[in-house]
Structure formats: C-alpha cells, structure tokens
Amino acid sequence: MTTLLTAPVLDLTLTPSPLAMVWNEPGRPHQLIASPDVHLAPGDALVEIEFATVCGSDVHTVRGDRPAPTPLVLGHEQVGRVVAVGDGAVRADGSPLSVGDRVVWSLAVSCGACDRCSRGIPQKCRSLAKYGHERITRGWELTGGFATHVHVRAGTPIVLVSEEMPAAVAAAASCATATAVAAIDAASITNDLDGALVLITGGGMVGLSAAALAVEAGADVIVSDPDPSRRAFARRLGAIAADPTTAPGAPEHLDEVLAVRARRGLNEVLVAIEASGAPAALQTVISRIGVGGTVVLVGSVSPGPSVAIDPESMVRGLVTLTGVHNYTLSQLRRAVEFLERSWGEMPLADLVGETYPLSELDRAIEDAASGRHVRVGVVPSVG
Known part of the structure; x- marks a missing residue:
C-alpha cells in the first residue's frame, strides 16, 4: 500500500x-480589519508590504x-x-x-x-x-x-x-511596467522599434512606462496627452510631446509634430499604443497609423462607448490591431x-x-x- x-x-x-x-x-469608506491568523499552504508566502x-x-x-x-x-x-x-x-x-x-x-x-x-x-x-x-x-x-x-x-x-x-x-x-512591456512586445512582432516612429496616446503610468521602454529601444516617441505636466514628464523621458486639445497649426498639435518628424525622414507612425482608454485617443491612433503599422490597445479596461473602425483602410494599409491585458x-x-x-x-x-x-x-x-x-x-x- x-x-x-x-x-x-x-x-x-x-x-x-x-x-x-x-x-x-x-x-462607502474603506474599513480597517485585522487578520491575526494566516494559513500558508505549500508554496505560499507571506510578504510584508513596504x-x-x-x-x-x-x-x-x-x-x-x-x-x-x-x-x-x-x-x-x-x-x-x-x-x-x-x-x-x-x-x-x-x-x-x-x-x-x-x-x-x-x-x-x-x-x-x-x-x-x-x-x-x-x-x-x-x-x-x-x-x-x-x-x-x-x-x-x-x-x-x-x-x-x-x-x-x-x-x-x-x-x-x-x-x-x-x-x-x-x-x-x-x-504598469509589466503591462507596458507586454504592449511593447505586441508592437515589436511586426516592427523593429529601433528607428521607428512610435505614437503613444495617454501619459499615465502605462503610457509613460511604454514611452521609456520605446525610447530605450531606439524609437522616436511621441506622447499625446492633454495634461501639460504629463507632456513635460514625457519630455524628461526622451519623448516628444503633443497636445490633443490644441488648435491645428499650433506647435504641439499632433499633425505639426508628425510633420516635423516627416522632415527628418520618419514619414509614418509604425507603432501606436493607446494607453488612455479615451475614445478620441483610440480614433487618433487608428487614423494616424502608417502602412504596415501596428496599433496596440491597452488603456480600455473599463466599459466605454464603441468606436467606429474602417475595415477597408485597415486591410489596404496592412494594419495590425491588437489588444493587451496584463502580462x-x-x-x-x-x-x-x-x-x-x-x-x-x-x-x-x-x-x-x-x-x-x-x-x-x-x-x-x-x-x-x-x-x-x-x-x-x-x-x-x-x-
């Protein structure tokens, strides 16, 4: 036996x-509770938070x-x-x-x-x-x-x-950081980030982390966010900032920022990462992606309105659209x-x-x- x-x-x-x-x-406010007894099964661990x-x-x-x-x-x-x-x-x-x-x-x-x-x-x-x-x-x-x-x-x-x-x-x-790595991985399947033009909408923790990773990988990165402090932080990470609320023709308008990059030979956005969850930002990344580019959606993690997509433009543009959730x-x-x-x-x-x-x-x-x-x-x- x-x-x-x-x-x-x-x-x-x-x-x-x-x-x-x-x-x-x-x-309803949070309630503080005590848990004096902890039962660790095999493989478990108890970690004291720092x-x-x-x-x-x-x-x-x-x-x-x-x-x-x-x-x-x-x-x-x-x-x-x-x-x-x-x-x-x-x-x-x-x-x-x-x-x-x-x-x-x-x-x-x-x-x-x-x-x-x-x-x-x-x-x-x-x-x-x-x-x-x-x-x-x-x-x-x-x-x-x-x-x-x-x-x-x-x-x-x-x-x-x-x-x-x-x-x-x-x-x-x-x-945030591991999710940003997952977003960069998804983008890198079809395009080498080194030397690529990357657009990130949303200057929150995931968006800025993705910007830092893309900058380190050698990309030319644009971060679009309406908050001036978030745009300023993006610059500190080595990215270019764009203001989605400014009028056309203003220096920080996305089209003007893209025009400057085009004069440097970066004619198309090859990677676009949407990290805000805002419908307008989602429309932005889809409309600005170049031929053969990849759009990575990572910010839409709570219910929101639907967004229209033109399937013909995606087919003819060889666009890859993918979602990332966790890692x-x-x-x-x-x-x-x-x-x-x-x-x-x-x-x-x-x-x-x-x-x-x-x-x-x-x-x-x-x-x-x-x-x-x-x-x-x-x-x-x-x-």
Whole structure:
C-alpha cells in the first residue's frame, strides 16, 4: 500500500496582527480589519508590504465604473519583504524563496495547466485569481496590496528586486511596467522599434512606462496627452510631446509634430499604443497609423462607448490591431530588469507624487482620481 505524504499547512499567529483596508461599495469608506491568523499552504508566502501605489483600475473600482466582488482588499502594485514561506515556495526562476527576500509578484496567479495557460496566455487562465480584485474568503483574507501584508499564493510568479531600487520605482513593476512591456512586445512582432516612429496616446503610468521602454529601444516617441505636466514628464523621458486639445497649426498639435518628424525622414507612425482608454485617443491612433503599422490597445479596461473602425483602410494599409491585458511571467521579469537598469538614469521615482499612510487610503484614492499625480503612494502605517 502506498502512503501519500503531503506538506503541512503553516499556521501563523502574528503580533501585531496584519491589517488590511477592505472596500465594500462605491461611496462607502474603506474599513480597517485585522487578520491575526494566516494559513500558508505549500508554496505560499507571506510578504510584508513596504510600499504600494494606486493604479487607475483601483480608482475605477471605487468609483463604480467596473464591477467587483466584495468585500475585497484593493491594490496590486506593491513591493515587499518575505516574512514567512510555506513548504516549497519558490521564486519565478525556480530557486527557493527565502525569508528576507525583497520582492514583487504578478498581479495574478494561474493554474499553469488549462488550455489558455498551455497556449502561453496564463493571464487569461480559466481559474485565474488576481490580487486586489478578489472577494475575501476564509483562509485568503490578505488578498491585496492596501494592507500591511499580502498572502501570496503558490504558483504566483515572484521576482527579486535589489535593495538599491527605490520602493516607488519597484512597486509599479507588478502592473504598469509589466503591462507596458507586454504592449511593447505586441508592437515589436511586426516592427523593429529601433528607428521607428512610435505614437503613444495617454501619459499615465502605462503610457509613460511604454514611452521609456520605446525610447530605450531606439524609437522616436511621441506622447499625446492633454495634461501639460504629463507632456513635460514625457519630455524628461526622451519623448516628444503633443497636445490633443490644441488648435491645428499650433506647435504641439499632433499633425505639426508628425510633420516635423516627416522632415527628418520618419514619414509614418509604425507603432501606436493607446494607453488612455479615451475614445478620441483610440480614433487618433487608428487614423494616424502608417502602412504596415501596428496599433496596440491597452488603456480600455473599463466599459466605454464603441468606436467606429474602417475595415477597408485597415486591410489596404496592412494594419495590425491588437489588444493587451496584463502580462506573462517573462514580461514581469523583463519589467524588473528594465527598472533595475534604468531607475538611476530616468526620473522613474518622480512618477509617484504624494504618499499617504494606509489609514488614509480613501484620501489617497481621491487624490489619484484627481489626476494631479501619475501615481499616488501608500505606506503601511495606520498611526
């Protein structure tokens, strides 16, 4: 008779208790809860949060723009330190995960075995679970980054980050930066970015991260955004800025900016990345894409109006239109690698404006919704 041996669950009772901010419905403030008992299954880990940032999707959820199961702990952009590990917990590269590791992790955990995982799109796993998006359940209460700790489940890609990288830079890796890498990957399938003219609409965290990646790859990058501070930041990253609200003929009007690039021999936009979700911006990227170009849609992550597309122009122009949502393990790892080599040369830490204690999360989300900052930070302090 064969006896099957299974690794035990690690039961932890922490003092002080881990805390989390729980969201229930639009218009209702977050509620602070304690979760003193944590049960780590084999492969799980408990990570103490160092720094988190408020993503646009957090704002959309709180405003009621998108459905969400409640109660839940929002937040999926964060960096932290491992304080406990279940049996067999590993990093993304397969090496053992250790207490004391400074890490970021994927915003989602997939099964690795379904048809979608097998096709190389684990971010669309049949049984996907997403940090900061799931209803709290018994045994998995610490599910999001707006907390003092996160219970990271087995199978979640976990990537080490250096001690030197600023926390405000590292936190974005698990959403905005990795998503930007995915967008750049989608664009690069049909066009080499080196020397290409790239148009990015939307100067939020994903758009500016994609601009930084494209600039590093050797592209000539135009960032179009109505906010002058976002356009100024794009210039700091090495991009050219365009103002979609200015009158035709003005120096920052997109047509004028494109005309200047044309005089330099860059006659067509070969890559257009739409990172704002605005219908007008979507029309812009489709109308400005050149022959053989690729349009990557990444900003439309909440319900909005339909946009008309002329199929004949796309067919005759050999245009590729693709959507990107979330990312793969490889893209998360390359996001961290990009941040590691770039944070000292690019002003990436400046993308985060105000920082709030966890107890003032509602203020932080309100500030993030105002658009005053590209990102707003949250630190696990409740005093």
